[in-house]
Amino acid sequence: MRYDADALARHFADGPGDVSLADVDMARLPSHISIIMDGNGRWAEARGMERPYGHMAGVDSLRETITTCVRLGIDALSAYAFSTENWKRPQREVDMLMHLFATTLVNELPLFVQENVRLVFLGDLEALPRETREVFEEGLAKTASHTGMVLALAVNYGSRAEIARACRLVAADVAAGRMDPGSVDEFAVAERLYTAGLSDPELLIRTSGELRLSNFLLWQLAYAEFYVTPVLWPDFDRWELLRAVASFQGRERRFGGVVQG
Ligand code: IPE
Ligand code: IPE
Ligand code: MG
Numbered sequence: 673m674r675y676d677a678d679a680l681a682r683h684f685a686d687g688p689g690d691v692s693l694a695d696v697d698m699a700r701l702p703s704h705i706s707i708i709m710d711g712n713g714r715w716a717e718a719r720g721m722e723r724p725y726g727h728m729a730g731v732d733s734l735r736e737t738i739t740t741c742v743r744l745g746i747d748a749l750s751a752y753a754f755s756t757e758n759w760k761r762p763q764r765e766v767d768m769l770m771h772l773f774a775t776t777l778v779n780e781l782p783l784f785v786q787e788n789v790r791l792v793f794l795g796d797l798e799a800l801p802r803e804t805r806e807v808f809e810e811g812l813a814k815t816a817s818h819t820g821m822v823l824a825l826a827v828n829y830g831s832r833a834e835i836a837r838a839c840r841l842v843a844a845d846v847a848a849g850r851m852d853p854g855s856v857d858e859f860a861v862a863e864r865l866y867t868a869g870l871s872d873p874e875l876l877i878r879t880s881g882e883l884r885l886s887n888f889l890l891w892q893l894a895y896a897e898f899y900v901t902p903v904l905w906p907d908f909d910r911w912e913l914l915r916a917v918a919s920f921q922g923r924e925r926r927f928g929g930v931v932q933g
Contacts, residue, residue: 673703673821675745683743688911695918702874702920704748705741705913706896708888709734711880711904718904724768729906731776735783740910741821742787744917748822748870750794752888756830770800773827774807781811788820794866795829822870829866831890838864867892875920877913879905897923 675698684693712726719725734751741749754769784791791811800808808827841864845851851860862868872892881902885893899916901908924931 673745673747675743680743683740684910684914691911691914691918693914696914697921698744700921701744701746701917702897703746704750704871704873704875705746705916706750706752706873706876706889706893707737708752708876708878708882708886709905709908710878710882710886712906714880715904715906723765724772726904726906727769727772731772733905733908735780736909737913738783738789738821738823739787740913742789746821748824748873750824750826750867750870750873750889752826752829752886754795754827754829755887756795756828756833757887759828770804773800774804777807777811781814784811784815784818784823788818789815790818790820790822791815792822792824792866792870794824794826794834796833797828799828824867824870826888830887831885832887834866835861835891862891865891872896875899875916877901877916879903879908895925895927897925 681693687693709730712730713723714726715729716723716726737751738749753773758769759766783789793808793812797805797808838861842851842856842860846853846856867889870892872894873889873896876889876893876896877899879901881900883900897920899919901912901916903912
């Protein structure tokens with residue numbers, strides 16, 4: 673996607689010194705970046721605060737990351753906000769998160785309009801509280817015609833549930849005679865995932881140092897490059913994103929083949 677060089681240079685002015693815009697090759701950016709936004713609870717606890725404060729601080733990191741990806745001209749950013757397993761958390765924390773998702777989207781919608789960001793959701797929105805679902809639906813409707821970066825928010829998302837759902841959709845098409853079982857291939861599955869129409873992520877970032885996927889995009893991340901940082905999500909900023917991209921660009925991606933010469 674195209675980017676505005678002046679706006680980009682302003683965005684990355686006054687860096688921390690160890691990394692700058694010059695460290696990344698603008699011609700080889702990942703087109704889709706995925707982030708597992710982790711460590712909010714630990715960030716709050718380290719400050720003697722309750723976990724919800726970490727989630728609130730995490731909103732600022734997401735806004736900065738969205739703006740940074742737009743400035744870089746990234747095509748798609750996907751972010752894991754709430755997993756199908758996160759319902760196991762204390763009810764108070766779950767309620768707080770659902771309310772935070774709704775209020776955040778209301779507050780950030782003008783930014784998405786200004787930056788031409790198209791919002792999509794990954795996950796089953798049916799199970800969300802009505803307030804949250806209604807705001808999400810409004811966000812979808814208001815950004816549907818946007819042609820800029822796609823922001824895919826994973827909420828009530830679980831990759832195994834997503835793949836099982838795709839299997840059900842394939843089975844229904846086969847049972848109805850719309851599809852021949854022998855024609856079920858990778859594309860047939862991929863186009864029934866929540867990410868249909870999005871390219872696979874090329875770079876996966878996980879904050880807070882955890883070395884696991886936690887049921888995120890198991891299918892789509894097949895050949896993604898992983899970047900795990902000890903930085904907790906509320907401390908993640910544009911410079912850490914640049915470090916991740918610079919690391920990505922230093923990798924040799926083979927896709928199962930052999931790199932010649
Ligand atoms: C990530 O931070 C946000 C969500 C899962 C909603 P955590 O809440 O998992 O923070 P830690 O991992 O407990 O520090
Ligand atoms: C993954 O983080 C889910 C999100 C970031 C939304 P978790 O904190 O839920 O993952 P685990 O429990 O450490 O695997
Ligand atoms: Mg966590």
